[in-house]
Amino acid sequence: MSSGVKLDISDPKIRFREPQIEMAHGAGGKASRRLVEGLFAPLFFGASTDPLGDAAHLSINGAQMAVTTDSFVVKPLVFPGGSIGELAVNGTVNDLSVSGARPEAIVVGLILEAGLRTDVLQAEIQAIANAAQKAGVRIAGGDTKVVEHGKADGMYVSTTGLGTLLPGVEINPQSVRPGDKILLSGPIGDHGITILLARGELDMEGNLRSDTRSVFPLVDALVKAAGPCVRWMRDPTRGGAATSLNELARDCGLGIVLFEDKIPVHDAVRGACELLGLDALHIANEGQFLAVVSAEFADAALKALQATPGGEEARIVGEIREQPAGSVLVMTLYGGSRIVDMLVGDPLPRIC
Amino acid sequence: MSSGVKLDISDPKIRFREPQIEMAHGAGGKASRRLVEGLFAPLFFGASTDPLGDAAHLSINGAQMAVTTDSFVVKPLVFPGGSIGELAVNGTVNDLSVSGARPEAIVVGLILEAGLRTDVLQAEIQAIANAAQKAGVRIAGGDTKVVEHGKADGMYVSTTGLGTLLPGVEINPQSVRPGDKILLSGPIGDHGITILLARGELDMEGNLRSDTRSVFPLVDALVKAAGPCVRWMRDPTRGGAATSLNELARDCGLGIVLFEDKIPVHDAVRGACELLGLDALHIANEGQFLAVVSAEFADAALKALQATPGGEEARIVGEIREQPAGSVLVMTLYGGSRIVDMLVGDPLPRIC
Numbered sequence: 001m002s003s004g005v006k007l008d009i010s011d012p013k014i015r016f017r018e019p020q021i022e023m024a025h026g027a028g029g030k031a032s033r034r035l036v037e038g039l040f041a042p043l044f045f046g047a048s049t050d051p052l053g054d055a056a057h058l059s060i061n062g063a064q065m066a067v068t069t070d071s072f073v074v075k076p077l078v079f080p081g082g083s084i085g086e087l088a089v090n091g092t093v094n095d096l097s098v099s100g101a102r103p104e105a106i107v108v109g110l111i112l113e114a115g116l117r118t119d120v121l122q123a124e125i126q127a128i129a130n131a132a133q134k135a136g137v138r139i140a141g142g143d144t145k146v147v148e149h150g151k152a153d154g155m156y157v158s159t160t161g162l163g164t165l166l167p168g169v170e171i172n173p174q175s176v177r178p179g180d181k182i183l184l185s186g187p188i189g190d191h192g193i194t195i196l197l198a199r200g201e202l203d204m205e206g207n208l209r210s211d212t213r214s215v216f217p218l219v220d221a222l223v224k225a226a227g228p229c230v231r232w233m234r235d236p237t238r239g240g241a242a243t244s245l246n247e248l249a250r251d252c253g254l255g256i257v258l259f260e261d262k263i264p265v266h267d268a269v270r271g272a273c274e275l276l277g278l279d280a281l282h283i284a285n286e287g288q289f290l291a292v293v294s295a296e297f298a299d300a301a302l303k304a305l306q307a308t309p310g311g312e313e314a315r316i317v318g319e320i321r322e323q324p325a326g327s328v329l330v331m332t333l334y335g336g337s338r339i340v341d342m343l344v345g346d347p348l349p350r351i352c
Numbered sequence: 353m354s355s356g357v358k359l360d361i362s363d364p365k366i367r368f369r370e371p372q373i374e375m376a377h378g379a380g381g382k383a384s385r386r387l388v389e390g391l392f393a394p395l396f397f398g399a400s401t402d403p404l405g406d407a408a409h410l411s412i413n414g415a416q417m418a419v420t421t422d423s424f425v426v427k428p429l430v431f432p433g434g435s436i437g438e439l440a441v442n443g444t445v446n447d448l449s450v451s452g453a454r455p456e457a458i459v460v461g462l463i464l465e466a467g468l469r470t471d472v473l474q475a476e477i478q479a480i481a482n483a484a485q486k487a488g489v490r491i492a493g494g495d496t497k498v499v500e501h502g503k504a505d506g507m508y509v510s511t512t513g514l515g516t517l518l519p520g521v522e523i524n525p526q527s528v529r530p531g532d533k534i535l536l537s538g539p540i541g542d543h544g545i546t547i548l549l550a551r552g553e554l555d556m557e558g559n560l561r562s563d564t565r566s567v568f569p570l571v572d573a574l575v576k577a578a579g580p581c582v583r584w585m586r587d588p589t590r591g592g593a594a595t596s597l598n599e600l601a602r603d604c605g606l607g608i609v610l611f612e613d614k615i616p617v618h619d620a621v622r623g624a625c626e627l628l629g630l631d632a633l634h635i636a637n638e639g640q641f642l643a644v645v646s647a648e649f650a651d652a653a654l655k656a657l658q659a660t661p662g663g664e665e666a667r668i669v670g671e672i673r674e675q676p677a678g679s680v681l682v683m684t685l686y687g688g689s690r691i692v693d694m695l696v697g698d699p700l701p702r703i704c
Binding site: 043138 | 368371374376387392408413416417461464467468470473480492495497498499502503505512516702
């Protein structure tokens with residue numbers, strides 16, 4: 001949030017009218033948006049919805065900094081390529097990164113289920129420590145609560161991250177212009193489909209691994225290459241790339257055009273999506289990000305990403321146009337086109 | 353934590369050998385200490401246990417600040433005098449306050465149970481907003497997850513707070529000296545016994561209300577009156593005053609002597625404790641704090657507390673002595689004395 005936002009609880013403008021909370025309200029798509037914008041934002045922030053980005057920027061003691069918080073409830077706790085502890089660190093590191101901040105420190109809150117085996121817990125504590133060390137963030141403190149057996153699915157992890165602002169970059173959907181290019185750091189959908197397979201809900205085998213990782217090295221490379229020409233970044237977790245890009249389209253009032261043949265998708269993800277009737281653009285990622293860069297710097301930005309370890313599969317996947325204003329249009333492989341909305345409902349619960 | 357602590361995961365010194373997590377590991381007493389010191393601290397902080405205080409002090413972007421995190425899993429969600437949302441804000445505000453910081457901003461993570469009624473949720477969002485406004489902290493962001501029905505007792509709330517350091521005060525158990533006085537801001541045990549009664553587990557009626565509130569105005573008054581002569585502060589939540597003071601005794605290596613007749617305890621709390629064989633010193637508080645102040649400033653500090661609204665019942669309840677080194681001794685009403693240990697086990701689960 002920009003500093004100086006005051007609570008205004010006298011005129012809450014509460015628009016959330018659904019009688020109870022459903023799984024979809026946590027899935028990151030339209031239902032989440034209705035809950036956050038219709039209930040939380042009016043009471044927490046008054047009329048402003050500024051603070052709804054990945055991380056808030058605020059001033060503490062005269063220093064500008066970024067802060068973000070996330071809770072992790074993924075099931076199963078361990079999956080190919082990662083685990084809840086690793087996800088908690090990387091998710092928070094990534095929210096700071098795409099807000100244009102260097103991750104510096106995290107604090108960790110644990111809600112543990114009575115009966116949780118110590119070896120399972122120890123593995124996650126180790127995963128948190130390792131991921132923090134790898135991402136270069138200090139662990140600055142923590143808290144532990146225990147709830148009765150049968151609650152909390154083993155463990156829930158809440159992480160809050162603090163970061164310092166990267167110089168020369170300001171993320172603002174209002175600065176996006178027609179002609180700007182959309183960059184994607186790598187293949188989409190690996191995390192969501194990995195979790196689905198790990199749950200055994202799908203009779204399918206795959207060599208897929210979650211993409212969980214810190215995107216900060218890639219963000220840093222991008223910002224160094226394109227600096228003030230980076231208009232917007234977002235890590236498309238819950239709700240997938242389609243949801244992040246629909247939010248951008250709505251916030252900037254412009255159209256977003258994606259070229260389907262440019263979007264990297266692993267075969268296993270494509271296969272699972274076809275089987276389930278899902279769109280890979282709706283599947284969660286935990287180690288990718290999207291960026292909008294002005295056209296004249298897009299090639300330099302892409303080269304910088306591709307030259308950074310882990311960014312080899314980065315692509316320019318689309319561009320900003322005047323139309324369709326407020327929407328995301330995908331130009332398909334076969335010369336057609338389709339509008340892709342935000343995630344509706346909850347095809348893949350509990351993926352982070 | 354002091355800034356500059358590095359992760360040292362090569363020599364973890366893990367001493368936690370219990371096979372699984374039990375409710376007692378979240379109760380704030382000895383079992384919690386074993387878990388945090390034996391498993392979390394070695395992996396998160398290497399040899400250092402500095403970060404185990406109420407809030408970590410660290411430097412971000414050249415500015416000194418305090419950060420603390422807490423998860424709240426209290427059952428029932430609403431109880432006389434407060435609710436989980438209010439508790440989450442005040443608990444975090446109080447951790448910052450007793451670390452010698454002015455609470456400035458919080459972020460809020462919600463884990464909601466599918467099926468939670470919107471009116472119940474809205475009341476807690478409002479409680480969070482109201483408590484934040486009352487405590488003078490901005491809400492800087494949030495996150496929401498939803499888990500299946502049956503998993504999260506309605507809702508769990510994680511709050512992380514940021515604060516700026518109060519000038520002229522440094523909280524450090526090593527600075528505590530024999531002769532220093534122990535101040536208590538008001539009656540103990542109200543919160544824990546209120547929760548017990550609200551659960552209906554005790555066939556007893558009482559007019560008791562949780563003491564949940566921000567202690568910052570009292571801390572601020574104390575620091576203004578006694579500044580550098582305030583050696584240590586702590587809000588005795590889980591584990592109660594006895595646990596906080598045992599931790600202090602251990603950390604400073606001195607003896608803590610309490611005068612039972614000076615410790616304010618409401619009759620309803622005293623009655624419930626007698627009935628249950630509990631010690632009010634082990635019962636959780638959510639709106640009180642303990643302070644150690646050098647003898648020459650103790651009276652001025654007490655007057656400052658008593659002159660601040662909500663501090664009328666503050667008392668000097670004990671003093672620091674050479675002996676019994678590392679322990680807490682209570683001089684009883686009847687001229688005897690007894691050693692009071694940290695909370696052992698889990699007499700009152702889920703009180704915050």
